[in-house]
Amino acid sequence: MRQPLVAGNWKMNGSLASVRELLAGIKAGIGGISKCEVAVCPPYVFIPVAQAELSGTSIPWGGQNLSTEQSGAFTGEVAGSMLTDFGCTYVLVGHSERRTLYGEDDAVVAKKYAVARAAGLKPVLCVGETQEEREKGITEEVVARQLDAVIELEGVDAIGDGVIAYEPVWAIGTGLTATPEQAQDVHAFIRNRVAEHSADVADKVRILYGGSMKPGNAVELMAKPDIDGGLIGGAALKAEDFLGICRAADDSV
Numbered sequence: 001m002r003q004p005l006v007a008g009n010w011k012m013n014g015s016l017a018s019v020r021e022l023l024a025g026i027k028a029g030i031g032g033i034s035k036c037e038v039a040v041c042p043p044y045v046f047i048p049v050a051q052a053e054l055s056g057t058s059i060p061w062g063g064q065n066l067s068t069e070q071s072g073a074f075t076g077e078v079a080g081s082m083l084t085d086f087g088c089t090y091v092l093v094g095h096s097e098r099r100t101l102y103g104e105d106d107a108v109v110a111k112k113y114a115v116a117r118a119a120g121l122k123p124v125l126c127v128g129e130t131q132e133e134r135e136k137g138i139t140e141e142v143v144a145r146q147l148d149a150v151i152e153l154e155g156v157d158a159i160g161d162g163v164i165a166y167e168p169v170w171a172i173g174t175g176l177t178a179t180p181e182q183a184q185d186v187h188a189f190i191r192n193r194v195a196e197h198s199a200d201v202a203d204k205v206r207i208l209y210g211g212s213m214k215p216g217n218a219v220e221l222m223a224k225p226d227i228d229g230g231l232i233g234g235a236a237l238k239a240e241d242f243l244g245i246c247r248a249a250d251d252s253v
């Protein structure tokens with residue numbers, strides 16, 4: 001049985017005051033959630049706040065991105081070792097916003113996955129298609145290419161060291177959500193793709209859904225056999241909404 005994971009991706013949002021308030025709200029409401037792992041990924045500058053507020057709790061924290069490099073003249077970049085210095089467990093790699101806004105291709109994402117593992121972090125590999133790609137009927141081709149880039153570089157066992165997040169790009173921040181059936185179809189495809197290399201890895205790897213998941217649709221999504229939690233954007237910025245999704249994941253076990 002795979003333990004559900006619900007991770008909040010706060011993106012570039014928050015202030016010192018609002019982050020402290022959000023973390024306090026999550027800590028206050030998490031008491032009844034026992035089967036779902038709950039994590040948060042704040043902006044870099046708020047990671048020390050997460051460390052201070054969450055140390056000693058069951059809630060791990062992580063980064064939203066990392067450099068392909070270990071150190072050096074890379075102004076504005078953050079190394080994996082810097083994230084682990086501040087107690088990070090997870091790091092997102094290949095989020096669609098990194099791919100589309102900052103030009104990160106599959107090779108760069110695969111390298112970041114490798115660098116994250118080498119630093120002792122658990123990478124959350126984000127994959128997903130655009131609206132145009134879905135309309136062309138090439139969703140599986142796109143997702144396979146994104147997934148295969150990591151397997152070819154690191155081997156299938158590396159997939160078992162991380163987490164996969166399926167995020168249809170057309171459903172991120174738009175209010176649109178893949179139907180539970182659409183999401184399950186792609187999650188099943190991802191698991192089967194990994195199983196072509198290793199059934200054991202495919203069975204254990206957690207695959208999250210990301211794309212306008214809310215308390216109102218989380219129960220149906222979490223009920224699907226290959227959806228193991230969520231990577232949550234907007235709803236992660238309100239403690240009660242985020243906790244509502246976590247409760248849905250908890251109840252799905």
